[in-house]
Amino acid sequence: MSLQDAPQPSGTGRLLNIFKDRSVEDHGVGWSSLWDSGESDLWDRGKASPALVDIIEQESDLINPLNQNGSRKKAIVPGCGRGYDVVMLALHGFDAYGLEISETAVKEAEAYALAQIKSPSAYHFRSGEHRQGSRGSATFLKGDFFSSDWAFTEDIGGSTKFDLAYDYTFLCALHPERRKDWANSMARIVKPGGLLICLEFPLYKDPSLPGPPWGLKGVHWDLLSQGGDGVVWGNVGEDGKEEATEHCEKGAFRRILYAKPALSHEAGKGTDMLSVNQRK
Ligand code: SAH
Secondary structure, eight states: GGGGGSSOOOOOOOHHHHHTSSOGHHHHHHHHHHHTTTTTGGGGOOOOOOHHHHHHOOOTTOOBBOOSSBBOOOOEEEOOOHHHHHHHHHHTTTEEEEEEEEHHHHHHHHHHHHHHHOOOOOGOOOOOOOOTTTOOOEEEEEEESSSSGGGGGGTTSSSOOEEEEEEESSGGGGGGHHHHHHHHHHHHEEEEEEEEEEEEOOSSSTSOOOOOEEETTTIIIIISSEEEEEETTTOOOTTTTOOOGGGSSSSSSSEEEEOOOOOOGGTTTTTTTTEEEEOO
C-alpha cells in the first residue's frame, strides 16, 4: 500500500484534523500553533517516562551518565515537549538537552526544569539511591530536528555528538514521509557506540491509519536496524521476533536490547516496547 492509498482521517480527533490538510513541510507550524493555543494536553503525559526511569536505573553499566574521566555524557531528546524526560536524564547525571520546534514549548520546558531541578517530583526516580546521585544540566534548544542549524549552537559546544538520544512520541508525531529523515538525523547526532533509546508507541494502532500519532509496529526495527524507509504497514513478525541479525547489515544502529517495560505510560501500557539501539 502506498502512502497515498492510506485511509483518510475519519474526522475525529483534534490532532488528525490539524494535520490532515497541511503539507508535510508545514507540520512544524502545526505543532507550534498547538503549543501557542495551549493544546499540549492532547499528547502531554504529565511526567517522565516510567520505562526510561527504570532502564536508566537498572542498566547503569550500559547507560552510565559519566565518561571514564568523570566528565558528564550528553543526552538529547528531540521533540521533547515540556521536557519531562530531559529533566529526568539531568537528575540522573547527564548533561541533557531538549530540542523543540516550538518557542512556547521551549519556554514552558525551561520553567518546568527550573522548578523540578530544585525540587524534583517523585516520578523521576524509582529507587532512593538515585535520588541522591549527582545532577547534570537541562538545556532547551529551539530548532527543527531536520535542519542541522541547532546542532552548531554554542549551547551544546558546536556540532557536538550525543552519547544518548531518547525518543518517545516524536517519531509517531511525524508524517511517515519523514521517517527516513528522522533515522538519518539520529544517525548523524549519536556518536559511534552511543545509544538511541526508543519507547516504541503506539504499537497497537494499524500503521496504515492516519496520524498523529502514527502506528509504529515494526517501524523502528526497519529504520534503525534494516536501514529501510520505515513505511512498513506493520508487515513484520510479532514483537520480539524481529531480531534476525542477518538483516542488521544495512542499518546505522544495532538493536542490543528489546523488552516490554514493566511500567509505561497509561496510553501504551502492555503494548509499548523499549528498544536500545547502538550506533555502529
Ligand atoms: N516527547 C514529548 C512531546 C511529544 S509531541 C512528550 O513526550 O511529551 C511531539 C513534539 O515534537 C511536539 O512538542 C512538537 O512541537 C515537536 N516537534 C514536531 N516537529 C518537530 C521538529 N521538526 N523538530 C523539533 N520538534 C518538533
